[in-house]
Amino acid sequence: MSARGTRKKGQSASLFDPELEHLPPEMRWREWMNRVEAVIFAASEPVPRVDLARVVGRNCNIDLVIDDIREELRGRPYDIVQVAGGYQHRTRPSYADAIRTVSGAVEKAVDLNQTEALVLMTIAYFQPITRSELSTFFGREISRDLISTLRGFGFIGYGPRSPRPGAPYTYVTTAAFLSHFGLASLRDMPDYEALEDAGLLSKEKALAGDLMQIKLEDEGE
Amino acid sequence: MIPEDQKPSRRRRKPKPLPGPLEHPVAPVPAWLRDASRSPASLEEASFIAGTALGALDHLVRRRQIWAGLWRQRLALASAATTVRRIGRLEDEEALRDAIHLTRNGDSVGPAGEMLLAWRDAVSLPPQDCLLPEALATQFQRFGRRDDDAVAVLADALADNANAGAISQTIDSFELVLRHSAVPEAAPFVSDLILARAFGWERAVPLIAPDVARGGFTRAISEEPAPIREERRIKLLSAYACAAIRAIDLSIDLGRKSERLLEAAPELRAKASGAVVEKLLSEDSLTASTPIVGITRWGMHRIFERLIAFGVLRELTGRSTFRIYGV
Missing domain, CATH: 1.10.10.10 (Winged helix-like DNA-binding domain superfamily/Winged helix DNA-binding domain)
Structure with missing residues (x-):
């Protein structure tokens, strides 16, 4: 070879x-x-x-x-x-089990807890989105640590800065995110089409609370 | 060497109004054409109207007006905004502008910004380059679906069709995209590129995306009976007619504004103001931190403020910070 x-x-x-x-x-x-x-x-x-x-x-x-x-x-x-x-x-x-047994901790274990997974999902669907918008969305502070954990995995990167005081960065998903979750493109994400048809792919609507239902359903799982 | 060196610097110090738009204003679209373009009844009528409108547009494109860059970029922005809306995102033109201007080098512009980048590539690169399979694959990815097999097939099909007449090539390419790829939003993109290549334009002019955003242009119909196919052709031809008329209208508006900007430009005394004015006429919009040789962002701010005071430039966002300026 x-x-x-x-x-x-x-x-x-x-x-x-x-x-x-x-x-x-x-x-x-x-x-x-x-x-x-x-x-x-x-x-x-x-x-x-x-x-x-x-x-x-x-x-x-x-x-x-x-x-x-x-x-x-x-x-x-x-x-x-x-x-x-x-x-x-x-x-x-x-x-996977066999490989994990041998390589053990060597493999960068991508072990997202529920909140992290939910935040990642929210970023994926509503990118570009800032941390404060995420906090509004979840109704509680999304910590910088959580964001940097996701950044550490290489799943999210910086997008355009938001035109607000302090010019906060927005976050977007990366190619590594697609690769890790086996997606060919963002539009292959589950229910993306349905969300598109429902016109829900808007941050403004999400922040206005229209999407709370989805969030709650996910948490219920 | 020395006179060549001096010439641009002198021009930069004192930009004089360039003659182009002053001497040959764009002829307005005749009223009969505007009326007729709304709902042509037959294929003959649609073809004739599309031909007339595209002929007028071709004439305009070939004059290479000084503000052609600005004009193309505005059309690209409109097309990108339509495309973004069509896939269900709600970013509007302002949000797309923000995405481009507020992203630092190396960061991602986000999914909607990517679509604007695709359209901007279409107006800043020669159409034949944009139609290479690799380039198409990249742009399709920006439209949200990496679909290389489809693009390879599509590129072949487009190449097979390259010897057909200009208009039928363009209309057929729309159908080819719908048939061979999973990205119906890219059909107007490819059609506009094919039209530009067939007409021998240096750069594409984004045209029909806003006209085909609704009204069932998402399904391939090559298997359908002839009347349905004919109806689609009529609709596409009429879309091209409307789009060409809209582009000419926009050019008249932008031509007038550019003329006013060029008249005011000699009043600017900053060294690089010529370069700034030139850039304003070749870009959709600028921020003060757009890099231009020979001027700082404070200098840019002053130039923008003066041009606004002359009434020849606008702040496009309405914000007091993160301002974006355009003609």
Whole structure:
């Protein structure tokens, strides 16, 4: 795998042959599959499709390549999944316990308590939102600590500053948030469409109390 | 070398009114066209009206008016606001402006701001660049759905269609986006880019997004019977006619305001005031901290205050802090 990587790097881009026209179709397809899998395997972050398209022929359908790779990985403990706008190798959820037993504390345990999860959800739906707006929303102070915990996980980042006294920062969710929760985009969040249809995706309405119902339901769970 | 160096500095010290808008005011849209564009009855009528309106618009775009940047940015803002509303968010034009101006480098502008960035890219990059598959994929992500497979298919379909006539390419591209992607909000975006490319414009002009925001433009209809398809074509053509007329109206308004700004500009004595005026004519809005070489933000404040006193500039937010200025 690494040998392939260095060879690729060593050659200039003009010498790299994505089309592989000298190979018979089956071998070409196999080589394309290998290349795509190698690129995804070697990357530490989800690989966007456009990057994958650079290592295969022009008329090669990446979807079919990915499907074939996934087919081959069927019995394996890992899989290729689409997250945060790219493809990534992920171990299957059923092996989480085994991995945790070994790596233990080494893994950055993302253990959100209920309030944190609720605040994160609120930010995701109502971004950009400031801390004081969050506090109004929840009816109690949302502490800086809580925000910095979420920032520590890399789930939220700074958005535009709010045009209010003190120019407080608003918070928005990050690509890491999408990646962690296995979402391809914000609009894939559950019930987003329903909220959109209901016209509820507005901070003003949320602050006016229209959304309290959702909050209470969530807390009840 | 030396005279070249001196020329801009002299101009900066004393910006004189540039002749463009003064000598050739934009011709207003004739009343018959305005009336006819409202509800064309047949495909022939719709085509003729769209052709006439787009012809007038084409004429205007080719004149490369000094305020064209401002004009495009305003249209982009209107289109972005419509797109944002269409996906159910309630940010308006002011909120979008805030998102752009109040975000520091490296921070995120938020989901609604991203949509404005997509439209701003469309008016600041050549249309053929915006239509490359990678660029389209990025913009679709900004519209809220990363959908690379759809974009790849769509780019192919658009390329196949690239030799058709300008108008039919544009109208067809709308349908292609609806058919191949899960982002119906991007259909007017792609159509406007295709129109700009087909007409050979340097930069796109955001047009039909506000006109197709309602009235069932979200569903692909290539499988439907012919009358329904014809109705859609009539609606789209009429949307283009209305949009072109609106863009021309806006250009008349902005042309007049820009003219007044250019007349007042020689009164400014600050060194970089020429650059500030130029920037005001190429951007939707500025804040005092917009970086312009040769002037501090206090200097910018003074220039803005003077221009407001002359009545040629407006503070757009109505706030006493975090002010945003525009023509």
